[in-house]
Amino acid sequence: MQKGLLAGTIAGIVLGLSLKFMQALTGSKVYTLLLNVDFIPYMNQQWPEVTEFSFHLIISLLIGMVLHILAKRGYHPWQAACLLTLPTILLYFPLSVLAIKDVPAPNDWFAFSLWIIGHMLYAISLAYTYSKR
Template sequence: MIKSGITIGLISGSVLGLFLKWIETITGKKVYTLLLNIDFIPVIGAVTWPESIEFFFHLLIAFIIGILFVYAAKKFTTQSWKWLLVISTILTLPTIPLYFPLTILAIKETPALNDFMAILYWTIGHLLFALTLAYSYYFMQKRSSHK
């Protein structure tokens, strides 16, 4: 369960990170910067981390969500695509409003609190995370049942 959760967390977290990095590159909206930003956290925020380590910190959260997702999917013994999508969305929805406290707490430049497009990109990215979470699990279950 933990290994599966980490795997789908890695896949989903990478998709989210790459999507927001792409958006930031083409639009200039600092949504990827916001995703990786930890400058407001005491002690570790004082360190200037390389991007790869900041991305790893982001993935740690994705691992936790992935593990919770696998636990919930197994608890409800569901293989239904619809229910997997419901579970992944429920677990992911709380990450969307995190845009606001993360923006308020950030020391480095991040999008404005009222930047509608940045909020939209952030929301799309996190819904893409939920979709990838459910699909990755569904694919892994289908693949393992055919062995």
């Protein structure tokens, strides 16, 4: 299970930093969207960035644990990482609709492209880290 937790941690950091860099470079608020939890009941307050990033990492840890379970059941880590990342790419649409903060619109295809690139980096780092440990 430690391999999955480590892979989830590293991949979550890679995703967060890559989207933060893309947002700084382009102005498209994809990092803001990643960390946004304002639409969840009892979570709609102003959280420090480090706390929001921690929420994101918790989800990534869970994904890393599921990757470990799938790998133990015979899935190749690269296959499992892609399988687990696909739904996170599609979360762009409901997250952008539900957000109260200023985030990219659901039909902002440039932002969606950045979101896809970030999540592809996530899948690659998840599988690579898991395979190397």
